[in-house]
Amino acid sequence: MRIFYVLQFILIWIAAPSYSYEIPNGISVSKESGNYVVYIKGDIQSGDSIVVERIFKEAIEDNARIEIVLIDSVGGSVSDAIDIGRMARSWDSWTRISGYCYSSCSLIYVGGSIRFTTSDAVLGLHRPYFAVQPGGEGPTTDSVDGLYGEVKVYLEE
Numbered sequence: 798m799r800i801f802y803v804l805q806f807i808l809i810w811i812a813a814p815s816y817s818y819e820i821p822n823g824i825s826v827s828k829e830s831g832n833y834v835v836y837i838k839g840d841i842q843s844g845d846s847i848v849v850e851r852i853f854k855e856a857i858e859d860n861a862r863i864e865i866v867l868i869d870s871v872g873g874s875v876s877d878a879i880d881i882g883r884m885a886r887s888w889d890s891w892t893r894i895s896g897y898c899y900s901s902c903s904l905i906y907v908g909g910s911i912r913f914t915t916s917d918a919v920l921g922l923h924r925p926y927f928a929v930q931p932g933g934e935g936p937t938t939d940s941v942d943g944l945y946g947e948v949k950v951y952l953e954e
Contacts, residue, residue, distance in 0.1 A: 823870075826852055832864035837881070841873030841901055846880035853884055863890045866909065872900025875944060879951045882908025886954075894918040904951065 823839035833856045835849060856863050866885050872878075878901035885892055885908040892909025894902075899921035906912055906920065914920070 824848055824852075828859075828861065831859075831861050833859075833861055834865045834867060835863055836867040836869075836895075837902075837905065838869045838896075839871075841870055841878050841881075841905070843874045843877060845874065846877040846884070849881050849884060853888065863888050865891045865893055866905065867893050867895045868898050868902050868905050869894070869896030870899070870902040870905075871897060872902050875901045875904065875948065878902065878904040879908075879947065881905045882951065883954075885909050894920060897921070899923075904948070907952065 823837065823842075824845065825836045825838070827834045827836070833852065835852055837845070837849075853863055863885070866881070882892075882905045884890075885905065889910045891911040891913065892906050893912070894906060894914040895918065896915075897919045898906055899919075900923060903920060903922050
């Protein structure tokens, strides 16, 4: 009897191979019909591009592709957003706003080969800025120029 349940589970798993998992920093992944969907929700944190890169490598190993990158974020790390946007573009992935997309989130959004939103999605843009911790030093001219230059090059790509 036990073997019957094991075989039934295997047949169901083979017939409809789909799964999802969540990564603690607001990134989750689902796999449907051989394609991955990456969902980025919340702040874009330093290191998120490394996490997304691992997901892209996992898709390669599965002979799958990242079909859609869903985003719902108020922004965060500019360099990570640019890296994720570049990955989406290199894989010909679509990007979709499923809620809010402010600040550096827009850099992921523009990376999609096809970009779309839900009817109630909100896209908000502003110029990049540097957050300064209380008692900390402000940005230097070189760091501001470097960030603006990095964003300009990315958008021209």
